[in-house]
Amino acid sequence: MPGVLLRQLAPDAAGRPAAGREDRGTPEQRRLAERMVAQLDRQATALLGGDRAGFLAVAEPAARPALGKRYAALRALRTSVWRSAADGVPVAVDGRPGEWRLTVTVGYCFVVPGCGPSTATMGTRWRVVGEEPRLTAVEPSRNDPAGVRPWEVSDLAVAVGKRAVVATTPAQRAKLPGLLAQAESAARAADRYAVDGTPPDRYLVFYAGRAEWQRWYGGGRPKWTAGYAVGVGGGRHDVVLNAQSLSPAGVDDLLRHELTHAASLPEQGYADRASWWLVEGLAEYAGTDGQPVDRYEGLAEVRKLLKGGWSGRLDAVAPADDASDDRVGGAYGVGYLAVRHLVDRYGEQRVLDFFRAVVHQRRSPAEAADEVFGDPWSALQDDCVAYVRTAAG
Template sequence: MVVALALCSVPVVVTVTLLARQPRASASPTPVEVHSPRPGDPESMTQLWLREQIMAVLTQQAGALLRGDERGFLAAAEPKSAAVGVLRRQFRSLRALKVAAWQPKITDLPARVGTEWRVPVTFGHCFVESGCDPGPVRIETRWVEGSGVPRLVAVQPSPSVQDGPRPWEVSDLVVAVGKRTVVATTAANKSKLAAVLAEAERAAEVADRYAVDGTPPHYYEIFYAGQAEWKRWYGGDRPEWTAGYAVPVGGGHYDVVLNGKDLHSTVLDDLLRHEMTHASSLPGSGSRTGENWWLVEGVADLAAAGGRPVGRYESLPDVQRLVAGGWNGPLTKAEPGAGAADWQVSAAYGVGYLAVRHLVDRFGEQALLAFFKAVIHERKSPEQASTEVFGEPWQALHDDCVSYVRSAAS
């Protein structure tokens, strides 16, 4: 799972009321009056004015999207430009996903590129529920301006590996919406939609239990990727062994992406429980796993196992192979590398699952989730979290977990 965490420091601002009279000029600087460009105006005035005009076009476009007015949505584009086809596809995919909020924002000034203007636009958006915290996506746009009205000529997919391109940016989507899940794919995989939705609805009931902050997602968003989409959506470039991932997309939301290649129906339920548990259990901004990879993946595999006994855990033979090769910990080194063999990946997940399962067997699931919250959400050290939650030093518990993994695989 590829995730990122933005750490923000919040400065303390102290406001002091000054009783002494201050010079009028410094107390209230004169605002810049934005007007349509006149001969002799600096380039910056054209940029400021154009930004206002583009925002007006985007605001009208947002209203058209939310009320289902395709013609009004496409009116933002220059006729016969490349933007028309892109916007038409995005409109239909966004409407199918039940877009409920669409909030354009421009912070940069448009930059002149030949006869066009280039400016990135951030769209805060929600699907299904209008009251959610909008997740942002940053999209590059190019415009031409004639008779005082800017028109879109190009819309480029969001470039970030984590952020984009989002499926609705680059693919024609077919969508099914349930009570707790939204499942989308392309027309080539439309026949899979009903089965994935049914399994996702069942998986949501399990994943909800692992929302350690007490607020499971109102809706889980799941994208089923064919081979071409898997290589493109969200930047592609996942390790060869990846069957799915959950990616934070802002606003506290996660998108779950399934690799349709070799995804048999017999493992679909486990994979959905695993990835949707990431979406419910991880901090909204994502989490750097690193040394805690075993804990993050162990909790997700605990959910994926669906209450099956340890003896029926599918990766147990691979853990046995790992232990037979001399594995003796530590848990902090469990994460497999990008080039790991399939059995090594399976064994690594098995180590996480067995360690987490042992903590549940000893202390109960609620204590395990409290430990998870302290380490992953509150970023406490395992040593501190173990003392606070389990009442025992972590090193002794860690060694006990390693011993359990070895014994379970013997």
């Protein structure tokens, strides 16, 4: 089953990532920060220009193997924007004279030069000899809300299409052509659900093996998760698929589901479990790609859920992280059937307007239903649940 995890870190007015300003430091620290960022700017120029030697030149020799792998991954992803900003000032490393730590936020884009940058916050380590700071390590962004990005810790093989970018490890490179074709098809379907009218410039999909699933974006997903979308700033959501739990027949539906999250969700993310049914129901609706309701694979799980374990309220159907597979499948099915009923009654556009009001504008379903549908939500909630019971048999 798919899932969703969201975050946002907005850029500042100049288009650079917002940096912390709580610690202005001493004049010496501020000057040192400027020299470090200047080195990172040189590295960015080299990255964008395809200059591997220049990218590594700002670093000490011991740091270059890891940085070389990062450079290769970022080049494979066709990095088009890379800007660093200091978060605060450098901090001396205790007991190691001349060594410093500086937290930086990087704004980045892949493929598209003019995008609103996504962001990642990471630690950098430096050794200062004379006036020149030399990079000794770049730490993965473990403390970043979205977690460690795949390009920070893994070698990547990448395929780029017109609407999607698909990346995986070199060991699974042979799967890229098929995955890209499926992602391109799913992207065309997901574009319909961009509720703000602007689909993502590219959908970025990472196909994770067993080790990568536990490492990328922090790992630790509920055991029933087959894929998820994670907000990475700039109004963008990366998608991760779990290779270990996917059957070949399920990839298309899952891609449509997750890319619809990437298209439909707001930049600031969502965290209201009461609207889980609507968020996941819309993605499930997109995932089914117009198939008849009686062919929906989760109807048996919905029937089990209706027999016990659910109060009958849509705002209380979200499963717990440790829920059984049947409970999870039933919850997704309820969301799908409720959204399907609203679409059948009011049409896709009005349901997207309702989604925008509830998920983007964070208005109550009661207020949104009155405005968008012209009907009271209390009655619509009952109608949706009645439809769920009828459709599940």
